[in-house]
Amino acid sequence: MDIVSQPVWIVVSAGLAVLLITVAMGSAWSKNQMPVEGKTVLVTGASEGMGRSAARQLAEKGASVILVSRSANKLEEAMAHAKAAARNPQTQRFHYITADVSKPDYASSLLAEAIAWNDGKPLDIVWCIAGKSTPDFWVEAPLSITREHMDLNFWGSAEMAHTVLRLWCAPNAPVVPEPKHLIFTSSVLALFPLIGYGTYTPGKAALRGLADTLVQELEIYPQKVKIHVVYPGTISSPGLERENKSKPEITNILEETDPIQTPDAVAAAAIKGLEKGHYAITVAFLGDVLRWSTLGASPRNSWVIDTIMSWVISLALIFALPDIYSKIRKYAKKNGHPINYRKKIGTE
Template identity: 70%
Template sequence: MDSISTPALLGSAVLIALLSALIMGAFSSKNQMPVDGKTVLITGASEGMGRSAARQLAEKGANVIIVARNVGRLEEALAEVQAAARNPQTQRFHYISADVSQPDYAAPLLAEAIAWNNGNPIDIVWCVAGKSVPDLWLEAPLSSTREQMDLNFWGSAELAHAVLREWCSPDAPVVPEPRHFIFTASVLALFPVIGYGSYNPSKGALKALADTLVQEVEIYPQKVKVHIVYPGSIDSPGLARENKTKPEITQIIEANDPVQTPDAVAASAIQGLEKGQYSITVALLGHVFRWGVLGGGPRNNWFIDTVMSWIVSIVWMFALPDLYGKIRKYAKKNGHPATYKKTNSS
């Protein structure tokens, strides 16, 4: 769903990945986000990446609260997460049914979570809930952009506002280990692709918010860390739904894109969080896209990110002409977009 690949980009990226792997292998640090005995709340956890993340954190000893709309899927997911517990006698698990796209959902959700957690603040909150409905932006109703903004951006922003105000209030304790708030964006926030015009703004807005909040929490005495994860295509029910409306030109551009399993994406994201990374990509192309748009954002590693940003700027000299060449060739062959048939729309 969320990336673009060309032979030139992939060839250069492989060399970059090998170099970065050698360099990064020389650096190691302790776990920056231990979860054993901590309470984690995850939205969008009834399927896909969110469900996998919940299970993997349970395997590491976390108490887990999963959030989604569908109670039946929540019950199935909770059983799976509970079965994965590292310490079944002491770990606790709970689900909350909520529609995160609705205004003012966050306060009651957070209140229920804190009450279940014996009145204690949640230690880690991870917003995964989201969806993509691809289409050409000019051909789609504007309501599609609003709907995806409500879920993908406001669903995370409202919970972030409620949680961070709780963690950073004047009477909130300063605890030895930081609490963590995690946004889930998309590699499309790093490199937009045609066909996602109704989706890209919501994920780009999340990036802008996270880039701001990672600075803002520094002025509070409480220890709070903000992170943002940029997954690409995930083999999940969400991808199957997405493919029903995906324009043909988008499918052409994404033809060689790797599709990761939810388990692989969750594992890579958790690994980045444990390393203390702010901006987390989970696959090769995601790393390339992140290096290409660093700008004034925080670095995970100043040396690696700086060197790779220089290299990727050269990669774009070959990748971008290839991308625009495909789009123009498709337009010349197929005429005005109003005449296109929706692919897999049945």
């Protein structure tokens, strides 16, 4: 979304830089809020892209990792990739499980297998990364595409969350000092919707709503469980290559100045935010801006800084939003009804 190209962001960026430096300096001495050495972590969507990178980087930090995806061949390669990076090869363990997380009732059997492999011990961290995006004009695309995205991008994570939280927070589950961690992977598009992503954004926005609610709900249980939401932007992955096959031209126009990050960079930034104990984790400056623009009643990483920056960004959007709508209207005036050019992107 091309909202950082406006002159107003030059002024805003100067102020933000001071705040971000201050935060960075303060965090340099903070305790690691999610140590993974000696812990068992389950990662869905681990066969490629961000999930594969996250699995490897967690292995580098000493975690035993269970990788989940649909493709056994890709999982074998990803597991070997993670295993080769292990900090403590003598003690760390690695396992993969094939599963389609978009299918109903998948989580119970998957977690049963994972726990059995983990010598009957509860998992320490579950990170839901599996997802996909098939951009299109929502009105023109079959509704089945949105349902398909909801099944994977929302229900795939929601079912895992429901199942693992029932295990972690059961009446007979142990109450221990160190918390478990449940991590959702949403998208910056859940913070700032953009034309062309109508099939994708609802599922990612629903994840945000679920996570915001669970943060409150888990306060009533004696067991300690931390919820986190990661908001990646554009990632240079096989998923992006598939996404670009159906992406409308106007979407590309609005995104032309957006940063594209490698899976390694996104995973590293996400893990850094988790180690800081952040609830909402963005992986680039643009993500910070978009998070500040739509905080609402979501939990804050910093009550003071987040609140102040939400005021600043609200003022900046007075200039940015009209520009976005102007570009969309000019494109519509030039090209006419979407049916005339949708066929060019090969989605019919």
